[in-house]
Amino acid sequence: MASFTTFNNVPIIAFVFFCVLALSVPVTGRPATFLEDFRVTWSEYHIKQLEGGRAIQLTLDQNSGCGFASKRKYLFGKVSMKIKLVPGDSAGTVTAFYMNSDTDTIRDELDFEFLGNRSGQPYTVQTNIYAHGKGDREQRVNLWFDPAADFHTYSIMWNHAEIRFSVDEIPIRIYKNHEAKGIPYPKVQAMGIYSTLWEADDWATRGGLEKIDWSKAPFYAYYKDFDIEGCAVPGPAECPSNPNNWWEGPAYQSLTPLQARSYRWVRLNHMIYDYCTDKSRYPVPPPECVAGI
Numbered sequence: 001m002a003s004f005t006t007f008n009n010v011p012i013i014a015f016v017f018f019c020v021l022a023l024s025v026p027v028t029g030r031p032a033t034f035l036e037d038f039r040v041t042w043s044e045y046h047i048k049q050l051e052g053g054r055a056i057q058l059t060l061d062q063n064s065g066c067g068f069a070s071k072r073k074y075l076f077g078k079v080s081m082k083i084k085l086v087p088g089d090s091a092g093t094v095t096a097f098y099m100n101s102d103t104d105t106i107r108d109e110l111d112f113e114f115l116g117n118r119s120g121q122p123y124t125v126q127t128n129i130y131a132h133g134k135g136d137r138e139q140r141v142n143l144w145f146d147p148a149a150d151f152h153t154y155s156i157m158w159n160h161a162e163i164r165f166s167v168d169e170i171p172i173r174i175y176k177n178h179e180a181k182g183i184p185y186p187k188v189q190a191m192g193i194y195s196t197l198w199e200a201d202d203w204a205t206r207g208g209l210e211k212i213d214w215s216k217a218p219f220y221a222y223y224k225d226f227d228i229e230g231c232a233v234p235g236p237a238e239c240p241s242n243p244n245n246w247w248e249g250p251a252y253q254s255l256t257p258l259q260a261r262s263y264r265w266v267r268l269n270h271m272i273y274d275y276c277t278d279k280s281r282y283p284v285p286p287p288e289c290v291a292g293i
Contacts, residue, residue, distance in 0.1 A: 032226045034068075042067035042196065055224035058197040060086075060093060061217045065198035070228065073101075073190035075240040077230020078247055080155035081195070083114075084222040085123060087148035090116030092201030092212025095221045097154055099191035106133040108186035110156050110163060114147070115140075115204045116212075116219075123147050124272065127165050127173045131184035137286075140273035141172050141266060151224060158230075159245075160187060161253045171255060171263045178291040190233035197221050 033053035040047050046059040046066035058066050079099065086093050093116035101108040109130035117123055122142040129137045145152070157164040163186075165173040177185040197219070201212040229247070231239035239245070246252075255263060275281065276289035 032228070034223075034226060037072070037226055037228055038068045038070055038193075040066070041069045041194075046197075050222075051224070055222060058095075058195075058221045058223070060197045060199060060219040062214050065196060067194065067196035067198075069195075070193035072232045072235075073192045074099075074228065074230035075190040075233050076158050076160070076187075076245065076247065077228070078155060078157040079193050079230065080153055080225070080227040081223055082151040082153050082225040083147070084149075084151045085114050085147045086116055086197075086219045086221050089119045089213055089216050090123075090148070090219060091118045091205040091210040092116055092199060093197065093219050094200045094204045095195075095197050097193075097195045099156060099158070099193055101186075101189040101191045103189060106189075108132070108189045108191060109135065110158065110165075110186075110191070112154055112156070112165065117205060118210055125167070125172070126273075129163065129175050129186075131186045134184060136275065136281075137175075137288075138273065138275050139173055139271065141270045142272055143167070144266075144270055151222070153225070157247060157252060158186075159247045159252055161248075164252075170266065171259055172266050174255070174263070175288070175293050176291070178288060181287065181291050183288045183291060190231075193228065195223070 034049055034056050035053055043064040043066040046061075046064055047068060048057040048059070049055075050057055056068075060066070081097060083095070083097065085095055095114040095116075096112065098109060098111040098113075107130055109128070111126070111128040113126040113128070115124040115126060123146070124140050124142055126138055126140045128135055128139075153166075153168050155166045155169070157166065161177055163175040164171055177187070179185045179187075199212055201210070202208045231242075231245070233240075242248070276285055276293070282289075
C-alpha cells in the first residue's frame with residue numbers, strides 16, 4: 001500500500017497540489033446565495049436558510065427528508081458545494097449531491113452519495129455514472145477525514161474529454177470519453193443539479209446491515225458556497241461546443257503528474273469497491289473498464 005506524509009489528514013502531495021492549483025487557476029465563478037440558483041423540491045420546512053441565504057441546513061426526521069434542485073440545467077462545466085455531513089451515528093442516512101438530465105429511459109446522471117456510518121467508522125462516498133440510460137458504475141471511497149467535523153468542497157467537472165469527481169480539489173474518480181470505442185458518454189443532454197438528505201437503511205450502511213437509529217434524529221447536513229460555472233440551458237447555443245470555455249482547456253483534459261499521484265493515493269489507500277473488479281457482477285469487465293476509465 002502506498003503511503004504519504006500528511007498535513008491535517010491530507011497527504012502532502014495532495015496539499016501541495018491544492019496550493020499550486022489555487023495559485024495557477026483564476027477563479028471565474030462566484031458562490032451564490034441559495035435562492036439565486038436553487039429551489040426547494042421536497043419538504044420546504046426541512047430546509048432552513050442560514051447566513052442570509054449563503055448557507056442552508058437540511059433536516060431528516062421520521063416525518064420526512066428533503067431536497068433541492070438548480071433552477072436551470074447545464075451542459076458541461078463545473079459545479080461545487082461545500083458540505084458538512086451528518087455527524088455522530090448517521091447509519092442509514094444518505095446525503096446526495098448529483099447532476100441529472102431528468103429523463104427516464106435515456107437519462108444521464110453523475111452522482112455523489114455520502115453513506116452514513118456508525119459512530120467511529122469512516123464515512124463512505126459512492127460515485128456513480130449514468131450514460132445514455134446505463135448506470136451500475138458504482139465506486140466507493142472511504143474519506144480520509146471526518147466530513148461531519150467541518151465543511152469540505154465536493155465538485156463535479158464535466159467536459160468533452162472526461163468527468164472528474166473531486167474532494168477538496170483532490171480527484172477521486174475519472175470517467176474518460178471513449179466514444180471512439182463505442183462506449184457511451186454523456187454529452188448531449190443538459191443536467192440539473194440536485195441534492196437530498198434521506199433515509200435509506202435498506203442499503204446505505206454495510207449493505208443495509210446497520211439500520212437508522214431514530215432516537216438520534218433529527219439529522220442535519222449543512223451546505224454553503226454554491227458555485228456553478230457552466231453552459232446554462234436554455235442559453236447561448238454555441239456555449240457547450242465552445243473550445244474556449246475554461247473547463248475545456250488543456251489543464252482539464254487529463255490529470256497533471258501531481259494530480260495523478262494524489263488520485264493513485266486515494267485509490268490505493270481508500271477505495272473499498274470498484275464495479276470494474278467485481279467479478280460476481282461482471283465476469284467480463286465492462287468495456288469502459290478495459291478501455292481505461
